[in-house]
Amino acid sequence: MVAGVALLAAVGLSMLHPTGSAGAGERVAAGFASGVFGTAAGVGGPAISLAYRGRPPTEMRATVGLALLTGVLMSLAAVAVAGRLHLEQLFVTLQLLPAVAAGLWASRRLNRYLDDRWLRPTVLVAAAAGGVFTIVLALT
Numbered sequence: 001m002v003a004g005v006a007l008l009a010a011v012g013l014s015m016l017h018p019t020g021s022a023g024a025g026e027r028v029a030a031g032f033a034s035g036v037f038g039t040a041a042g043v044g045g046p047a048i049s050l051a052y053r054g055r056p057p058t059e060m061r062a063t064v065g066l067a068l069l070t071g072v073l074m075s076l077a078a079v080a081v082a083g084r085l086h087l088e089q090l091f092v093t094l095q096l097l098p099a100v101a102a103g104l105w106a107s108r109r110l111n112r113y114l115d116d117r118w119l120r121p122t123v124l125v126a127a128a129a130g131g132v133f134t135i136v137l138a139l140t
Contacts, residue, residue: 007131046127
C-alpha cells in the first residue's frame with residue numbers, strides 16, 4: 001500500500017514540475033525507492049523512471065535498464081540469503097521468459113517512436129498504473 005501511494009505521489013509531483021531533471025540526491029533517493037519498492041511490491045521501475053523523466057530517451061532507457069537489472073540481482077541475492085528463494089519461483093521465471101524476450105524484441109522496434117514528446121507521458125501513465133495496481137493488490 002505504501003509503495004502504491006508513494007508512486008502516485010511521485011507522479012503528482014512530477015506533473016507539477018514537468019521539465020525538471022533530477023539532481024544527484026533525487027536520483028539516489030529514486031534508486032533507493034526503486035530497490036525497496038521492487039523487492040517489497042514488484043514495482044521498482046516507476047520510481048527510477050520518474051527520476052530520469054527529463055533526460056533524453058536513449059539515456060533514460062539505458063540508465064533505467066541497468067538500474068533495474070542491478071536492482072533485480074541485488075533483490076534476488078537478498079531473498080536468497082534470507083532463505084526465501086524457492087524452486088517454484090524458478091519455474092514461474094522460466095514461464096515468463098518468452099514474454100520478456102518478446103518485449104525486448106518489440107522494444108527494439110518501437111523505441112524510435114518514443115521520442116521526448118511521448119516518453120514522458122508514457123512514463124507518468126506507467127508509473128501511475130503501477131501505483132494503482134499496487135494499491136489494488138494491497139486491498140485484496
